[in-house]
Amino acid sequence: MGLFDIFKKKEAHYDSTNIRVQDLDVGFVFEYDLSTWIVEAIMEYDWGDNYFTREFQINNGSETRFLGIEDDDELSISFMQKVKVRALQDDLTDILISRQQPPKKITYKGVVYFLEKESPGYFHNITKGGEWEEFRSWDFEDEDGKQLLCIEQWDEKEFEASIGLSLKEFEISNILPGEDNK
Numbered sequence: 714m715g716l717f718d719i720f721k722k723k724e725a726h727y728d729s730t731n732i733r734v735q736d737l738d739v740g741f742v743f744e745y746d747l748s749t750w751i752v753e754a755i756m757e758y759d760w761g762d763n764y765f766t767r768e769f770q771i772n773n774g775s776e777t778r779f780l781g782i783e784d785d786d787e788l789s790i791s792f793m794q795k796v797k798v799r800a801l802q803d804d805l806t807d808i809l810i811s812r813q814q815p816p817k818k819i820t821y822k823g824v825v826y827f828l829e830k831e832s833p834g835y836f837h838n839i840t841k842g843g844e845w846e847e848f849r850s851w852d853f854e855d856e857d858g859k860q861l862l863c864i865e866q867w868d869e870k871e872f873e874a875s876i877g878l879s880l881k882e883f884e885i886s887n888i889l890p891g892e893d894n895k
Contacts, residue, residue: 732888735784737769739840740891745792745884748773750780751891754840760832779875780885790885791861793877796821798864801874810870815851819862821876826853826862854879 728736737743741752754770769780781791798805801821809815819826829852835845846867853862858879865873 729890732890734780734790734882734885734888735782735788737780737782737888738890742887742889742891743885744887745880750778752780753777754838757837757839759835759837759845761834778877788882790880790882791877792880793861793863793875796874796876798872798874801862801864805864806870806872809864809866809872815853815864819853821862824855824860826855826860828852829854 732741734743737752737755739752739755743750750771750773752769753772756768756770758766758768760766764785766781766783768782771778771780776794779791779793779795781789781793783789783791801819802808802816805815805819814831815828817828831849831851833847833849836848837843837845849866851864853864854860861877861879863875867873
């Protein structure tokens with residue numbers, strides 16, 4: 714390595730003239746719904762059969778959300794926020810523990826969500842490092858597939874939930890790398 718190699722910046726993993734949502738990294742900023750969001754952390758999910766998805770913890774200065782990216786033949790983007798499991802349904806945790814299955818449909822704030830799929834997998838926070846954790850998720854959608862609900866089981870009695878929207882790629886705009894990514 715030569716003296717001047719020290720000053721070279723690392724190679725970008727994206728086309729700087731056409732940054733896409735799949736190129737997001739910690740420190741990147743983007744616009745969605747008249748708000749600027751910054752990527753704070755990256756999580757990766759292993760669903761088996763060499764199939765992986767990513768989720769970005771994002772913040773706009775007043776709230777934290779999660780942007781999920783699934784690129785399997787077509788791009789799927791979810792924009793989610795955490796909610797309390799008991800807010801979805803008073804006895805939902807009891808049902809999940811006793812039956813090991815959620816109800817086929819859940820109504821929350823006037824929206825009826827239908828169970829679409831159950832997926833066992835492994836989770837890893839890329840930003841923090843650490844070990845892969847096993848979990849199970851149940852994905853729900855409203856009739857149009859626009860509004861989403863996800864319930865995750867982490868241990869025998871530990872559950873998390875999130876609600877959100879399915880987005881189109883064009884809804885995420887003005888993606889810029891952070892200072893460390895230029």
